[in-house]
Amino acid sequence: MMVELMAQVKEAKETYVYDLLSKRNVVGVGLGYKVSAGVNTGEPSLLVSVTHKLAPFALAAKDLVPPVLEGVRTDVVETGVLRALELGPRDRWRPVVPPGVSIGHYCITAGTFACLMRRGAEHFILSNNHVLAASNQGQEGDAILQPGAADGGSLDDCIATLADYVPLDFGTTSPDCPIAEWSAKLLNYAAGVFGSSHQLRAVKQTAGINRVDVALARPLSPDLVSNDILYVGVPTGVGTATLGMEVQKTGRTTGHTQATITQIDATVRIDYNGPTALFTGQLVAGSMSQPGDSGSAVLDMDGRVVGLLFAGSDAITIFNPIEEVLLALNVELAL
Numbered sequence: 001m002m003v004e005l006m007a008q009v010k011e012a013k014e015t016y017v018y019d020l021l022s023k024r025n026v027v028g029v030g031l032g033y034k035v036s037a038g039v040n041t042g043e044p045s046l047l048v049s050v051t052h053k054l055a056p057f058a059l060a061a062k063d064l065v066p067p068v069l070e071g072v073r074t075d076v077v078e079t080g081v082l083r084a085l086e087l088g089p090r091d092r093w094r095p096v097v098p099p100g101v102s103i104g105h106y107c108i109t110a111g112t113f114a115c116l117m118r119r120g121a122e123h124f125i126l127s128n129n130h131v132l133a134a135s136n137q138g139q140e141g142d143a144i145l146q147p148g149a150a151d152g153g154s155l156d157d158c159i160a161t162l163a164d165y166v167p168l169d170f171g172t173t174s175p176d177c178p179i180a181e182w183s184a185k186l187l188n189y190a191a192g193v194f195g196s197s198h199q200l201r202a203v204k205q206t207a208g209i210n211r212v213d214v215a216l217a218r219p220l221s222p223d224l225v226s227n228d229i230l231y232v233g234v235p236t237g238v239g240t241a242t243l244g245m246e247v248q249k250t251g252r253t254t255g256h257t258q259a260t261i262t263q264i265d266a267t268v269r270i271d272y273n274g275p276t277a278l279f280t281g282q283l284v285a286g287s288m289s290q291p292g293d294s295g296s297a298v299l300d301m302d303g304r305v306v307g308l309l310f311a312g313s314d315a316i317t318i319f320n321p322i323e324e325v326l327l328a329l330n331v332e333l334a335l
Contacts, residue, residue: 005044006031006243010265012072013046017267021278024063025050027082028318030266030284032243034075046072047263049079049284049316080313083271084130084213085111085294090151090252096223097159099297100230100250102147103127103217105134105162106155110148112251112295114308115235116227117216117331124216124331125160125225127295128310132215133165135272140164144217150292151252159224165215166328170275171208210279212320212328213294213310227334231256232299238322238333239304241283246301249309251293258301259288259317268318270311282318283307289317298322305333 009031017029028049034041048065053076056064065076090102090110097103097113103125104110111131117124125144129135132144144160145153219225228234230250241247241261248258263284270277289296289312298307298319307319326332 002044008070009044009046009072012070013265013267016046016069020048020065021267021269023065024059025052025054026065027051027079028266028268028284030263030268030282032075032263032284034073043073046074048074048076049082049268050076051079051081053078077315079315081271082268082311082313082316082318083291084128084273084311085289085291085309090147090292092147092153092157097146097225098228098230099226100232100252102151102153102252102292103131103159103295104145104148104150104153105132105138106143106145106149106158107134107137108148109150110153110252110292112293112309113146114295114297115229115305116225116334117329118334119329119331122218123222123225123334124163124218126297126308126325126331127215127217128213128308129165129168129215130213130272130310131295132162132217136167138162138165138215158220160217160219163216163218164329166212168213168272168277169208169210170272170277208278210277211281211324212308213279214308214320214325214328216329216331229297229299233303235297235299235305235333235335236303237305237335238326239300239302239306240323241298241300241306241321245306247285247288247298247306248301249288249293249296249298251289251296251309253290253292254288257288259286261285262316266318268311270318279318281321281324283321285317285319287315287317
């Protein structure tokens with residue numbers, strides 16, 4: 001019966017997710033259990049995350065979240081703005097750098113070293129695109145620092161180089177068509193002649209949907225890094241996250257923390273310090289992270305890696321399912 005109810009909630013989510021995301025303050029939609037008066041009722045429902053709750057009279061009719069959709073109850077959850085996390089002080093680790101500590105592309109603040117991955121015979125450091133590849137701005141071979149720059153790291157602290165990443169899709173990209181580029185330049189020149197300071201930029205619309213925020217770095221030396229996650233230990237394997245599962249992580253800001261998965265198959269809009277990116281198929285847990293914990297490996301209580309943390313707020317933590325990470329990068333966990 002529970003499986004049938006959850007399937008009904010999933011169907012409602014797939015039908016209404018983008019309508020709900022278009023409403024004021026809504027930043028995420030996922031499958032979870034309805035909470036009433038602070039108590040988990042165990043009733044499968046559609047959880048709608050909002051930056052902040054407002055009284056119904058303060059919202060236009062089009063921005064109200066219906067209490068029921070296709071026979072499925074909704075539950076509005078206040079989470080705050082969901083941000084990519086990347087701030088907070090941590091130490092310099094030598095001679096061996098363990099997962100769970102401060103790391104980052106030389107142009108960003110800092111994030112967290114998740115764990116080691118393997119592709120063929122070669123081992124790589126796993127973290128987020130926005131941690132290792134500076135949100136698509138990085139180039140292969142760029143320096144990866146430990147600790148990250150925000151924690152005092154400099155080019156003398158380089159332990160790896162950027163090897164690979166999955167680009168983040170913000171909904172637009174530079175066009176492939178040179179005619180569009182030259183048209184924009186011509187119009188900007190004409191505007192300048194007539195005294196206008198406004199500038200046009202040619203862009204191409206993209207799908208704008210993401211499933212992972214991931215990147216790999218190549219250690220300068222294999223013996224410079226380990227897969228013994230700080231405060232957790234060496235992962236025992238990979239697993240599949242489920243609703244209600246207790247999970248744990250070690251991150252550079254909040255250290256070792258635990259929480260419970262409250263949503264699966266969530267579609268969320270993430271603020272990358274200005275541009276936003278839409279993610280689908282995500283996992284949501286309770287509060288277990290702060291800025292700087294991005295890139296942390298999320299594990300079940302038996303030590304299996306189930307996800308890669310990349311965003312959240314004071315109220316929730318968001319992570320990519322590990323299956324999506326492995327598939328996107330064509331890697332496997334190094335044991």
